[in-house]
Amino acid sequence: MTDISRDAAAVTGGYxxxxxxxxxLVSKDRTLFHFWAPSADAVSVVLEGGMTLPMEAEQDGWFAVEAQxxxxxxxxxxxxxxxxxDPASRAQAGDVHEPSIVIDPTTYHWRSVEWQGRPWHESVIYELHVGTLGGFSGVEKLVPRLAALGVTAIELMPLSEFPGGRNWGYDGVLPYAVEASYGTPDDLKSLIDxxxxxxxxxYLDVVYNHFGPDGNYLHAYAERFFREDIHTPWGAAIDFRQDAVRRYFIDNSLLWLMEYRFDGLRFDAVHAINDKGFLEEMAEEIRSTVEPGRHIHLMLENEDNTATLLGGKHYNAQWADDWHNVIHPMLTDENEGYYQDFTEDATAKLVRCLGEGFIYQGEQTRHGKTRGEPSKDLPASAFVIFLQNHDQVGNRAFGERLTRLAPEPALKAATALLLLSPMIPLLFIGEEWGSRQPFLFFTSHNDELAELVRDGRRNEFKDFDFFTSEEHRQQIPDPNAPKTFEDSKPNFGEADQPDHAAWVGLYRELLEIRHRELFPRxxxxxxxxxxxxxxxxxxARWRLADGSRLIIELNLSENAVQVDEAPQGELLHSSDAAAAPARQDGQLAAHCALVWLEKQA
Structure with a gap:
């Protein structure tokens, strides 16, 4: 068998x-096929045109053959x-059930060969869905606009091959393959370039906790990939005790970082990964493999609030759901679902969040589950904060954005906190122009699965007051209907309209302040x-790198608040023009945020 090197190499301009x-590919016209099928006695590779080549059995369930x-x-x-x-297919000839395609990864010639990335603390993240923008080429056209706004990182929702052409991406079944409806591997590289x-x-959102419900054949030939003694919301848990399984996902992460040159990864719902040692092992191998001097950033989504994974040795940061979950009900007065864990003593919870990072640091939730670890010793950059993202908008029954749910002055005040605190801000597509379009949950499953998903989606909301009646649940958009997808496509033409242009101006102003005053500190x-x-x-107060102090006062109530003497630093921003004079008179105005920088003498 041909030896496989693990070194990343620049070959004729490609990686x-x-x-x-x-x-x-081992040469221009020879390919090595390597396949893990521990439940199979014999395996062949069937090439286009009908040629069938038996594969040689190797140790631990591996099969291999080199073909002309x-x-x-x-x-x-x-x-x-x-x-x-191929479960490690780099590209598909259509959908998840179609043949895989042999790819030469070196055919794309990079222009940005000197690029080393940017430091983590300079991240201003813009999360988007590639499909709603027309594929990789559509996102590529958007890049100059985002750069001009002050965005320094775009985060793509998962793009591994999923069933059909419309999906959030979390139903992926071929983690190595670029979704065919979005474009080719070279199209993705052009976007990144x-x-x-x-x-x-x-950055790329990757899913290592489950496979989608259609097109996953692993159970048929690799039963050891899963363990029946542990179940997740998606079925049998992935068995990370298996060396081949660990290698499969670590190689996948390195593929995106080394071959596609992504600058970082966001790991979806790692609380559903039962082997925490795997998370440490994966991060350590990534950091030891990436070229010296290159900035690579790793983020977690983790309901367990495992602070010991954060801060740089393993992962740079975690998506701070606690931050969102306490501010959202303050803006909207909502108190259903998981918001119930954050509305009692909400102000005290926000104080803890801003002062220590996590709200839940070992306390029990309403379900009696203990959640979290102490986080006060972590840097502010260990937390990615957001007012909106795909989950917090799209998992609502009607996909409403905060522009439809919250008073505008309060939302502008919360936006100042989002963009000017030292935590890492994340924006969701359309947020910067105050879009009022929904972002809905959409799929393109086969008829049988589509019915199950539609009914399951509507039943998710049966415990919410408005949806206790079947009549109201029937109003929830059908995920599989093409209209649901079409309604979720952002209309960037709105951004130039007067009422939306004001939002764009606010985001540009706040990001200019962040770049000028905060990035260096x-x-x-x-x-x-x-x-x-x-x-x-x-x-809230933060000590910055040069000894300066950043102070933010936030009032999300409808009433002015009596306060003590104002800070002595430079006022960087007031979300309400009348708030600064009122502050000098001892009042913090309703629905406002004030931001000061006390520079080191």
Missing amino acids: AWQTRAGAT CGAGTRYRYQIEDLLVP TAHTHGVMV LEGARAEGAEALAERAVR
């Missing part, structure tokens, strides 16, 4: 990362009468504490 599994074929060859694996795509030439990093910034001023009104 290639050789993985343990999958189809690897090159890039562009379509192939499948055959186990008895079953034909399956263009972003780098504009000084913009690109953010590395290692830490909270100095926070305090309640009144109900829904708080003051």
Whole structure:
């Protein structure tokens, strides 16, 4: 068998990362196929045109064969009468059930070969969905606009091959393959290359906790991939005790970082990964593999609030759901679902969040589950904060954005906190122009699965007051209807309309302040504490890298608050023109935020 090197190499201007599994070009017209099928007695690779080549059995369930074929060859694996795509396919000839395609990763010639990324503390993240923008080329056209706004990183929702052409991406079943409806591997590389030439990093959301419900054949030939003694919301848990399984996902992360040149990864719902040691191992291997001097950033979504994974050794940061979950009900007065864990003593919870990071640091939730670890010793940059994201908008029954739910002055005040605190801000597509369009949950499943998903989606909301009646639940958009997808496409033409242009101006102003005043001072910034001023009104302080102090006062209540003497620093921003004079008179105006910088003498 041909030896597989694990080194990333720049070849004729391109980059290639050789993985343990999958189809690897060993010369222009020869390909090595490597396939893990521990439940199979015999495996063959079936090439385009009907040629069938038996594969040689190796140790621990691996099969391999080298074939006379090159890039562009379509192939499948055959186990008895079953034909399956390659689980490490780099690209598909259509959808998840179609043949896989041999890819030459070195055909794309990079322009941004000197790009080393940007420091983590300079991240201003813009989350988007590639499909709603018309694929990779549509996102590429958007890059200059985002760079001009002050965005320094775009984060793509998952783009691994999923069933059909419309999906959030969390139903992916071929983690190595670029979704065919979005474009080719080279199209994705062009998007990333263009972003780098504009000084913009690109992050990718990856899903290592489950596979989607359609197109996953692993159970048929690799039963050891899963463990039946532990179940997740999606079924049997992935068995990370298996070396081949660990290698499969670590290689996948390195593929995106080394071959596609992504600047970072966001790991979806790692609380559903039962082996926490795997998370440490993966981060350590990524950091030891990436070229010296190159900035690579790793983020978690983790309901467990595992502070010991954060701060840089393993992962830079975690999506701070606590931050969102306490501010959202303050803005909207909502108190259903998971918001119930955050509305009692909400002001005290916000104080803890701003002063220490996590709200839940070992306390029990309403379900009696203990959640979290102490986080006050972490830097402010260990928390990615957001007012909106795909989950917090799209998982609502009607996909409403905060512009439809919250008073505008209060939302502008919360936006100042989002963009001017030392925590890492994340925006969701359309947020910067105050879009009022929904972002809905959408799929394109087969008829049988579509019905199950539609009914399941509507039943998710049966415990919410408005949806206790079947009549109201029937109003929830059908995820599989093409209209649901079409209604979720952002209309960037709105951004130039007068009422939306004001929002764009606000975001540009706040991001200019962040770039000018905060970027040089953010590395290692830490909270100095926070305090309640009144109900829904708080003051928070952070010590910055040069010894300066950042102070933010936020009042999300409908009433002005009596306060003590104003800070002596430079007023960087007032969300309400009348708020600054009122502050000098001892009042913090309703629905406002004030931001000061006390510079080190």
